[in-house]
Amino acid sequence: MSSPRATHPSPSRRNPSYFRRSREARALLLPTPMSSLPRLGEILVRYYRVPETTVEGAATALSAVPGRLGDVLLTIGAVTEEDLARAVAFQRRIPVALNLQNAIIDPAVLRLVPAVIAAWERVLPISRTPRAGAPDDLLVAMADPSDVELCRELEQITKCTVQPAVAVEADLRAAIRRFYTAASSLTLDEEPSVVPLTPSSPAVLPLYSPSEAPTEI
Secondary structure (H helix, E strand, O other), rough: OOOOOOOOOOHHHOHHHHHOOOOHHHOOOOOOOOOOOOHHHHHHHHHOOHHHHHHHHHHHHHHHHHOOOHHHHOOOOOOOHHHHHHHHHHHHHHEEOOOOHHOOOOHHHHHOOOOOHHHHOEEEEEEEEEEOOOOOOEEEOOOOOOHHHHHHHHHHHHEEEEEEEEEEEEHHHHHHHHHOOOOOOOOOOOOOOOOOOOOOOOOOOOOOOOOOOHHHH
């Protein structure tokens, strides 16, 4: 899942200009989580066999050092990245995008988000759904689906309504490299060409539906 991201590069390396905003400033704009949402710790205890004492210990540690519960549990090996992604998706009532490298994405959809932004912000546009009389819906895999301000910025770029899907960060980074460039790495200084998958690649992207609870082990 998400890990702390590095300080922004100089504004001259960011385009469009509204992406120059610091992540610290962006964090101040995020709304307080809705009280109606289930707590992430409760979901992990109930469905993913994370001991309640472990969750309580991680929460106690966060009272002294700012951070995220999921990141702490990942660090101590209490939960896998995939299970954490599924738990976050269930908590926020959004899809989870797994095995992104095996998805087939329309190059026209990829072009909605420039490669430099996809790499830096850790986002990958997956599909676009037309809406009559309204902006199209754009499903976007994100390392941090709670970043409401980033969603708004993506909407300004794409002119679509962004629907976030949570993804495992390592899988997401690999998929961004896979789709946006044929090179082994992606730089922030130039936008690589789009490289679509072959027709023989699997066409089904597993999306976890939060309408049903995760399978209880």
